[in-house]
Amino acid sequence: MGICDLPAHQIAKMVRLREISAVEVLDASLDRIQQVDGRSGTLNPGEITNDDKQKVHAFISITTDLARAQAKAVDQKLAAGEDVGELAGVPVSIKDIFCVQGTHSTAASRILADFISPYTASPVNRLEAAGAVIMGKVNLDEFTYGSSNESSAFQPAPRNPWNTNHVPGGSSGGSAASVASGEVALSLGTDTAGSIRQPASFCGVVGLKPTYGRVSRYGLIAFASSLDCPGPIARNVRDAAMMLKIIAGADPHDSTAATHPIDDYLVSIEKNIKGKRIGLSPDYFRITYPDPVSGSFQQQAVTHEIEQPVRHAAEVLSDLGAEIIEDIPMPNTRHGIPAFFVISRVEAASNLHRYDGVKYGYRTPIQTDDLRLMYRRTRGEAFGLQPKLRILMGMYVSAAQYSEQYYMRALKVRSLIRQDFHEAFNPTGKYRLDALLTPTTPTPAFEMGAVYGDSVMMQYADQLTVPANHAGIPAISLPGGISSTGLPLGIQLLGPDFSESTLLSIAYAYESATSGESWRSSRPKVLS
Numbered sequence: 058m059g060i061c062d063l064p065a066h067q068i069a070k071m072v073r074l075r076e077i078s079a080v081e082v083l084d085a086s087l088d089r090i091q092q093v094d095g096r097s098g099t100l101n102p103g104e105i106t107n108d109d110k111q112k113v114h115a116f117i118s119i120t121t122d123l124a125r126a127q128a129k130a131v132d133q134k135l136a137a138g139e140d141v142g143e144l145a146g147v148p149v150s151i152k153d154i155f156c157v158q159g160t161h162s163t164a165a166s167r168i169l170a171d172f173i174s175p176y177t178a179s180p181v182n183r184l185e186a187a188g189a190v191i192m193g194k195v196n197l198d199e200f201t202y203g204s205s206n207e208s209s210a211f212q213p214a215p216r217n218p219w220n221t222n223h224v225p226g227g228s229s230g231g232s233a234a235s236v237a238s239g240e241v242a243l244s245l246g247t248d249t250a251g252s253i254r255q256p257a258s259f260c261g262v263v264g265l266k267p268t269y270g271r272v273s274r275y276g277l278i279a280f281a282s283s284l285d286c287p288g289p290i291a292r293n294v295r296d297a298a299m300m301l302k303i304i305a306g307a308d309p310h311d312s313t314a315a316t317h318p319i320d321d322y323l324v325s326i327e328k329n330i331k332g333k334r335i336g337l338s339p340d341y342f343r344i345t346y347p348d349p350v351s352g353s354f355q356q357q358a359v360t361h362e363i364e365q366p367v368r369h370a371a372e373v374l375s376d377l378g379a380e381i382i383e384d385i386p387m388p389n390t391r392h393g394i395p396a397f398f399v400i401s402r403v404e405a406a407s408n409l410h411r412y413d414g415v416k417y418g419y420r421t422p423i424q425t426d427d428l429r430l431m432y433r434r435t436r437g438e439a440f441g442l443q444p445k446l447r448i449l450m451g452m453y454v455s456a457a458q459y460s461e462q463y464y465m466r467a468l469k470v471r472s473l474i475r476q477d478f479h480e481a482f483n484p485t486g487k488y489r490l491d492a493l494l495t496p497t498t499p500t501p502a503f504e505m506g507a508v509y510g511d512s513v514m515m516q517y518a519d520q521l522t523v524p525a526n527h528a529g530i531p532a533i534s535l536p537g538g539i540s541s542t543g544l545p546l547g548i549q550l551l552g553p554d555f556s557e558s559t560l561l562s563i564a565y566a567y568e569s570a571t572s573g574e575s576w577r578s579s580r581p582k583v584l585s
Contacts, residue, residue, distance in 0.1 A: 227252060229246030230259075245287060259498065266531060275310035
């Protein structure tokens with residue numbers, strides 16, 4: 058096993074003990090990127106070659122100079138006997154939706170292609186303060202709008218390390234792919250409807266969406282401000298817990314950052330799960346979607362291949378002393394995507410208004426004396442299809458004559474979804490759950506191009522993840538098996554507000570109990 062395949066906590070320990078230098082870790086990471094990533098995303102990629110189709114393409118930019126300076130600083134501090142932090146020398150990638158001072162911070166959009174951030178996002182600041190080495194900015198769906206990573210303005214788009222003919226998921230697909238392929242040990246992503254958990258499931262890694270406000274959004278280029286959650290992507294539960302401990306907490310720059318005390322998540326994962334009440338809901342074993350011809354809603358059960366890892370996980374947890382509670386009703390789960398369509402697009406349209414060609418970012422080169430015409434040309438030339446669709450739909454459903462019919466109704470549905478979770482987790486209620494166990498996604502990773510272009514069906518890849526965003530609760534996806542086609546399958550745990558410690562302890566117990574199962578020895582094809 059090479060340095061790049063070691064867990065983050067082990068790399069940090071070896072660096073602190075001076076068994077290996079941070080610069081050596083950096084060089085190993087750069088070698089792995091050179092081996093598997095291929096060319097970085099660009100606005101003018103030219104032809105996508107057969108060689109391109111065999112690579113991962115996780116990165117938009119590789120910040121070699123920054124990373125080398127940070128690695129050298131870690132080694133110098135160690136030599137001087139100074140504290141180097143919990144992430145000493147650990148390679149980390151940053152989803153290019155976060156501002157990092159002195160780097161291009163693009164949101165994978167042409168409109169921000171030349172924007173160099175004058176400051177650094179709070180979660181990234183905390184990673185750097187803990188000794189992390191920032192390897193670069195990874196690709197995403199443009200402004201995080203998508204579930205496959207194919208909508209990025211920077212091509213070639215990321216591909217799944219397990220099978221490069223398949224998508225890595227989205228919008229944090231570059232983050233998940235960079236971790237799964239061993240280019241980095243950790244990545245900072247964001248989750249608005251499942252954008253950490255869905256690609257984590259597709260790429261066979263661990264992805265944690267914290268409670269809304271648990272991690273500061275300062276320096277995050279916003280999609281939907283009431284739904285966005287920064288969070289960790291890692292190859293194992295311990296690393297995810299370590300990263301969350303570092304990035305969580307109140308922030309004077311962000312009034313929505315929670316002041317709730319931060320648990321020691323690394324201690325929490327070791328706790329016994331005996332007596333924990335874990336629920337299974339039939340509403341998470343089926344998908345409700347609109348028929349493209351009739352417009353009526355149809356129901357389809359998830360396949361046995363998707364359900365089986367969840368059932369197996371329930372058996373494993375039961376053997377460890379947890380109590381499994383069947384048939385938990387979550388009736389409003391099926392409304393999660395329609396409500397998200399409305400709420401997210403209203404908020405996206407509002408957030409996108411700042412990109413007007415005046416203050417920063419792209420401006421049309423066509424000279425005009427008409428300010429509004431300059432706005433239209435700038436946005437028409439620099440926004441991709443997905444931002445344009447969200448602006449149009451967001452403005453439509455929030456218009457005075459439609460607001461009550463669409464937007465206000467969607468907000469009411471969001472409250473009903475949260476009420477479902479409240480009833481399930483209420484400690485004095487009927488079910489008294491500590492966690493809900495579900496599939497993460499209704500399918501394994503789909504093929505490149507198979508769903509892209511169908512905004513409705515693309516969104517339904519997030520049906521099992523989006524309710525947590527509506528409710529604001531934490532949720533974690535972790536590997537649960539391998540499909541018949543050799544692709545990872547994910548399972549998901551959801552819990553009440555600020556129950557990250559409980560979710561991590563259950564996830565760690567499951568991960569430890571299944572460590573010897575045969576599917577755990579499978580590796581992404583790009584590493585073969």
